[in-house]
Amino acid sequence: MADNYQEKKTMRDYAIFLVQFGAGVILFFMHGYDKMGAAWDYVFNGAEWGFVGMLSGFGVPLAGFFAVVVAIVESIVAIMFAVGIFSRIAAVLLSINMGVAVIYHLSSGQGSFELAAVYLLIFLFVAISGPGQLALNVGFKKKPQA
Numbered sequence: 001m002a003d004n005y006q007e008k009k010t011m012r013d014y015a016i017f018l019v020q021f022g023a024g025v026i027l028f029f030m031h032g033y034d035k036m037g038a039a040w041d042y043v044f045n046g047a048e049w050g051f052v053g054m055l056s057g058f059g060v061p062l063a064g065f066f067a068v069v070v071a072i073v074e075s076i077v078a079i080m081f082a083v084g085i086f087s088r089i090a091a092v093l094l095s096i097n098m099g100v101a102v103i104y105h106l107s108s109g110q111g112s113f114e115l116a117a118v119y120l121l122i123f124l125f126v127a128i129s130g131p132g133q134l135a136l137n138v139g140f141k142k143k144p145q146a
Contacts, residue, residue: 009133016132017084023122024082027094032075039071058104073097081126084135091127095120 041047042064049067056063073093081090098120105113131137 013132013134016126016129017134019122020084020087020126020131020135021082023119024078024080027119028075028078028082032071032073032078035067035071036075039068043068058108070097081123084131085137087131087135087137088127091123091131095123095127098123 035051038047038049038051042049042052049064051070052063052067055067055070060066074097077090077093080086081094098116101116102113102120105111105116
């Protein structure tokens with residue numbers, strides 16, 4: 001019966017996909033897309049980037065490097081999470097990112113921590129439970145030899 005579950009898509013799989021896809025796409029368009037553009041200008045054109053200053057002010061070492069990492073996580077990794085490519089790895093990276101965002105919002109008093117906390121819970125859920133049968137990386141798994 002366990003093998004049957006792995007091949008049969010359930011309502012749970014559709015629900016996980018809906019939340020996973022929605023969270024990844026919304027994160028990409030609301031945060032990642034603009035950050036990636038700013039990171040590109042910062043790295044390749046030497047443009048000023050306020051996010052680097054914010055991270056530096058928060059005490060983050062190598063603020064420029066980590067700002068670029070955050071841009072990559074909130075854009076490329078968010079899309080990977082949305083479609084289910086390396087979902088658990090993407091979820092762990094996004095969880096770390098959102099964990100830091102929650103800490104920042106709570107300690108600085110700037111903005112609300114609620115959205116980052118909701119993202120954090122979604123990413124932790126997928127990191128722990130897995131992406132379900134609709135994720136693209138499900139097809140990458142080796143089938144047991146009979």
